[in-house]
Amino acid sequence: MFKGNASLYSMGETIKVCCAILVDNDKILCAQRSATMSLPHKWEFPGGKIEPGEKPEHALKRELSEELGIEIEVLQGFRSNFHRYSEGKQIELIPFLARIVDGNPDPVEHQAVIWLGVNELVGLDWADADVPIVDEFIKWYRHRRVD
Template structure:
């Protein structure tokens, strides 16, 4: 029986770029790039998890816009990561690398040049393919608030 581990991740937009984080050498998959986030705890919503994880990993506050299509990836036999991406905007704070070794703000055309963690790769493809629509929805969402 496969165990599905729910994980939420943030696609954080600022100035038409997205925040990408490089995993440190103390993490699994060191040196690979990902969208920051983490495992959802029992009783925690994916959104609450993401707000907590981004504070813990990067020391910033985000505003969650909406969820993108989740993707599942199996890193090891019997364990499947269900990665739930959320389009977000950076609200406040200065980035402090508490877990990752590096972050980059990248434009759409730059995303494909990073070496991504396998679970994040389908999200990168979705993001590139839907970039203009995502940006428009994020702007509309900000306007409504």
Template sequence: MKRSIKVVAAIIENEQHEILCALRSPEMSLPNRWEFPGGKVEANEDIFSALEREIAEELGCRVETFKEIFNEHIQEYETFVIHLLSIKCRIIEGFPTKSEHSTLIWLKRENLKSLKWASADIPAVEQLMNEK
């Protein structure tokens, strides 16, 4: 049976209505694919606290989450299954800087499809693009 991983992803929008996109580094699993930053939910951790912790660790800034799930998707890969919970949030302190990712960029919704996304993130990308 494949290992199942619960993961949270941050949909961070700036004042210019651009979304933060992160490119997975060549050393990461699913290398050179774009994703929304985030990470694994630890045992006994709620998803909103997990996302705030992951963004602080990965991007060196603090976010405030909107207390609802924006998109939920289960994606099966060759060796594992990801249960991805995408959550909208905003930066309340600092500015995102890359530590694990190769690149961070801000993109308008209508340009999100121009990137080569990790499969698990595609449903959230499509939902964002359909938003007004």
């Protein structure tokens, strides 16, 4: 007799997605998905799917180069968030604090990118998977040690 957790078996594959919280002069880069992307017009942190066997940091550098034409340095990782969208897609969103080391963000796919102060982040219409990450980042940023 089946005794497992049935919901585990109906969830399907979890897609691993990395994203960058890019900070420069107390501003954070936010990217808006375009009308033709999934989650149209929602705000997110730039990034994308991690390919099989790829290290998350490597995927992040690749995606930011492709999407925004920038080179980044990854500073630290934050706790990932598992989220299942209503259409059934489940993602693990893995955030990293990062900074730009070369280039200016010039979006290829996104509709817009903007730099916002930490206090302004909550005013955006974030993709659902990002909401806990935004909240945790705000708390972390306010309490971080500045040496």
